[in-house]
Amino acid sequence: QASAAHTAFCTRGTYIRYLRARSWNLAKATKMLLETLRWRAEYQPHALHWDNIKQEGARGKLFILEQPDKAGRPVVLMRPSLGHGAPGNAGWRRLTAAIATSGSRLVLGWDECMTWLVDYVGYNSKNSPPIKVSLQVLSILQNHFPERLGCAVSYRPPTLFNILWRAVSPFIDPNTRDKLVFLSAKSPPGA
Incomplete structure (x- = not known):
């Protein structure tokens, strides 16, 4: 399930946002994105919906x-x-x-x-x-x-x-x- 959630999260727009956030430094953007994927696997924000909370x-x-x-x-x-x-x-x-x-x-x-x-x-x-x-x-x-x-x-x-x-x-x-x-x-x- 985390893999499917990661695939849905990792869009072209996501990559661009992370690159922009790290001044287009690929190594820094990659590190940031990997940390987010670990965070998402642990806390599962993709499973949260406004109606549920x-x-x-x-x-x-x-x-x-x-x-x-x-x-x-x-x-x-x-x-x-x-x-x-x-x-x-x-x-x-x-x-x-x-x-x-x-x-x-x-x-x-x-x-x-x-x-x-x-x-x-x-x-x-x-x-x-x-x-x-x-x-x-x-x-x-x-x-x-x-x-x-x-x-x-x-x-x-x-x-x-x-x-x-x-x-x-x-x-x-x-x-x-x-x-x-x-x-x-x-x-x-x-x-």
């Missing part, structure tokens, strides 16, 4: 909008203020299912990217996930879903996020940095 997102913390963005990309809406939810792997399962489901909504021949809208209204230290969980999610996104981000909009992020962003943004790849947008309560309409 819909109840985990019933609070409205994470879901896929019915309409795409202006560029035609699927939009994933995340509301971190609704708590970090169930213990264990439930959080990454929701995230993985959202990525897989929105990926299946991509128009054939499109850039295979999606838009993330992260609504931080009401977010605070009481409902934020442990840093270990945040790092695990970041690792999954970076290492196993490369080149899937078309745009990420952070709506009303906490002040600490803005401070951290200013500190780390010079070290982030310019292509990734240009995809991130921060909107505060003071941002003009249509920004």
Whole structure:
């Protein structure tokens, strides 16, 4: 079953995304892809379907909008203020299912990217996930879903996020940095 899942996963688009993620360095892209295939064999994200775990997102913390963005990309809406939810792997399962489901909504021949809208209204230290969980999610996104981000909009992020962003943004790849947008309560309409 893993072999069939790997075959379905390893498309021309997958190879291109992994090569782009590693600046067209074949050795680095191959290593990254092999690590993803091992991860996929262990965690089986291909077996996750949004319908199977819909109840985990019933609070409205994470879901896929019915309409795409202006560029035609699927939009994933995340509301971190609704708590970090169930213990264990439930959080990454929701995230993985959202990525897989929105990926299946991509128009054939499109850039295979999606838009993330992260609504931080009401977010605070009481409902934020442990840093270990945040790092695990970041690792999954970076290492196993490369080149899937078309745009990420952070709506009303906490002040600490803005401070951290200013500190780390010079070290982030310019292509990734240009995809991130921060909107505060003071941002003009249509920004």
